Amino acid sequence: MKGFRELALLGGFMVWNGATDTSMAQWVSLGPEGGGITALTIDPQTPSTIYATGDGIFKSVNGGTSWSSVNNGLTGHDVQGLVIDPQTSTTLYAGGVTGVFKSTNGGESWIAISNGLAGNYICTLAIDSQTPSTIYAGTWVNGVYKSVNGGTSWSSVNNGLIAARQVFALAIDPQTPTTLYAGIFG
Numbered sequence: 001m002k003g004f005r006e007l008a009l010l011g012g013f014m015v016w017n018g019a020t021d022t023s024m025a026q027w028v029s030l031g032p033e034g035g036g037i038t039a040l041t042i043d044p045q046t047p048s049t050i051y052a053t054g055d056g057i058f059k060s061v062n063g064g065t066s067w068s069s070v071n072n073g074l075t076g077h078d079v080q081g082l083v084i085d086p087q088t089s090t091t092l093y094a095g096g097v098t099g100v101f102k103s104t105n106g107g108e109s110w111i112a113i114s115n116g117l118a119g120n121y122i123c124t125l126a127i128d129s130q131t132p133s134t135i136y137a138g139t140w141v142n143g144v145y146k147s148v149n150g151g152t153s154w155s156s157v158n159n160g161l162i163a164a165r166q167v168f169a170l171a172i173d174p175q176t177p178t179t180l181y182a183g184i185f186g
Contacts, residue, residue, distance in 0.1 A: 030064035030065070032052055032054075032060075036054050037052050037054045038053050038054050038080045039052070039053040039079070040082075041082050041083060041084050043084060043089045044084065044086050046089065048060075048063045049061050049089075049106075050064055051070075051082055051084070051092065052067070053079035053080065053094065053096075054079070056070075056071040056074065056077040056079060057069070057079055057107055058070065059106070059107050070103075070106075070107035070108060071110070072108065073101065073109045073110035074098075074101055075098045075099075075112065076098035077096075078096045078097040078098075079094050079095070079096040080096050080123050081093075081094065081095035081096070081122055081125035081137070081138070082094050082125065083127040083135070084127075085127060086129045089106075090103075090104060090106040091103065091104050091132075092106070093113075093127065093135055093151060094110065094125075095122025095123070095125045096121070096122055097122075098114075099113075099114030099117050099118075099120065099122060100112070100113050100117060100135075100137055100151055101113065102150070102151050113147075113150075113151035113152065114154070115153045115154065116145065116153050116154035116155060117137065120137070120139040120141075120142050122138070122139055122140075123138050123139060123167060123168050124138040124167065124168060124169050124170050125138070126138075126170035126171060126172050126180065127172075128172055129172070130174075130177050131177065132150075133147075133149055133150045134147070134177070135151055136157075136170050136180060137154065138169065138182060138183075139167060141166060142156070142158075143157075143161050143165035144157050144158060144161065144167055144170070144182055145157065161182070161184075162184070162186075166186065167182050167183065167184050168184070
C-alpha cells in the first residue's frame with residue numbers, strides 16, 4: 001500500500017486512505033458496528049490484521065472489510081486498552097473493567113492475568129518493544145502497574161506519580177524503554 005494509514009476513533013473507525021496529495025485524501029468508514037472504539041492495534045507482521053476494542057474485542061483479517069468478535073474468555077466486554085507483542089504477534093493483552101487478559105492465539109481465547117491488579121479498572125496498556133515480557137497498565141484510580149513476566153504478576157510503579165492517579169495513556173520511549181510516559185487526569 002502506498003502512503004500511510006491513520007486511524008480515528010469515531011463509532012466504528014475510519015481509515016485515512018493514505019494519498020500522498022492531501023487534497024485527494026479522505027476518510028473511509030469501516031466497522032465494526034455498535035459503540036465507540038476505544039483502542040486499535042495493527043498486527044506488525046500481518047498489517048491486514050486489525051484489532052478494535054469497545055464493547056468487546058473485534059478482529060479483521062482483511063484490512064477492516066469484515067470483522068468478527070473475539071471475546072472467548074473475557075469476563076467483561078468493556079475493553080479500553082489493547083497491545084500486541086511486537087515479536088510474537090499472536091500474543092495480545094487486553095485491559096478493561098475486569099482486569100488484564102492475555103491471548104496467545106490471535107484473540108481466539110483469553111485468560112485473566114490480573115495477579116496483583118485486583119479491583120483495578122485498566123484504562124490503557126503499553127508493551128516494551130525490546131522486551132515484550134514487560135507490560136505496563138494504567139488504571140482508573142491506582143496509577144501504573146508493571147509486569148516483567150508477560151502479565152503473570154503485577155506490581156505498582158507509582159513512586160513520584162502525583163496524587164491524581166487516573167492514568168488514561170501510556171507510551172514507552174522506543175530508544176530508551178526504561179522511560180515511560182503517563183497521561184493522567186487532573
